[in-house]
Amino acid sequence: MSGQGLFLSFEGIDGSGKSTQARRLAETLRAKGRDVVLTREPGGSPGAEEIRRLVLEGDKDRWSAETEILLFTAARRDHLERVIAPALARGAVVICDRFADSTRMYQGLGRADLRGIVDQLHTLMIGREPDLTVLIDIDPGVGLGRALSRGGDEARFESFGEGMQARMRTGFLALSQEFPARFTVIDGARDMDAVAEDVARVVQAHLP
Template sequence: MSGKRGYFISFEGIDGSGKSTQARLLAEHLRGTGRDVVLTREPGGSPGAEDIRALVLEGATDRWSPETELLLFTAARRDHLERTIEPALAAGQVVITDRFADSTRLYQGLARADLRAVVDQLHELMIGREPDLTVLIDMDPGTGLARALGRGEGEERFESFGDAMQQKVRQGFLDLSREFAERFVTVDGNREIDAVAADIRDIVESWLP
């Protein structure tokens, strides 16, 4: 066990913003500098949470009510926290997650229903922590939606809400970046992958202890 506490980084953004690619590239870079890195994702990141991922990301868009989705996502996040995130941080590792609680604040808290207060109450009760740094990749919603729908990964439940949802979520993330300005940095995702990655590397290196 390391005596040094780890560091927790989340990536957020609309579907198709490139956050998954950038999270992976950052993990590869930090490993190359000798950091011990855990790359994970939400929903998912632990065996139980991956089971819940299949429930919430597949099927018709009206399969679950917003309230039921919120409970499922919170259950998945709790398992992810217990099984993956907290043990890694306690061991002194850098944890990089593709999405965390900010996505729930947006998708279940605002974009689908007015449940933000409930989201925050559940988060405080069951999760109780935020990332040390959140990298928001901001992108034109139309471009992001086209990318998301073109992936063909079979998990298009949220992408299928369409352009209006993407616009609303993008604005919501920008609003969150102001609300939690102490941990958010925003990066322009409307550029080549390597240029975005270089900016993120510089930002993260300046934040890491």
């Protein structure tokens, strides 16, 4: 744990409901008097949001996987310096919608076999993991259907299709086995309230 704060990340394939659950958790904790920072990746700081626009817009072949890894790592470094680390230092709960695990999956596994490069850059430039990662698990077809129906600025990655989402789901579940002390997996196919209750129960056990 970083200082007196707690660093939480939400992960999952597109349309899993992780963003909704991250927002609901933030509301629940704020109602209990907690200092909460709800943020996202890519983005979360002014500089990182500029990089977000670069990587999420345009044709799906706009960037190579290698270039995306560098862009995401640069955005994450700025986000860490300007938002995450200061909030943790003051004792806040930081809830981040995606973090390095998404880069491990989407760029390191989904688009090329570059996981080793992702991890090397992460060790060199970021140097930390969340204290707890909540993986919202859902069927890839259901998730992609939800994602395409909502619109938004992540259409470039959604355009890679259901096959990509299936690989990502398998990869995320493998990560949960690789880092069992950090990950908790929650079934996202249920009613949103039921999912939120499970999330709150897991997080409560980790709160300082």
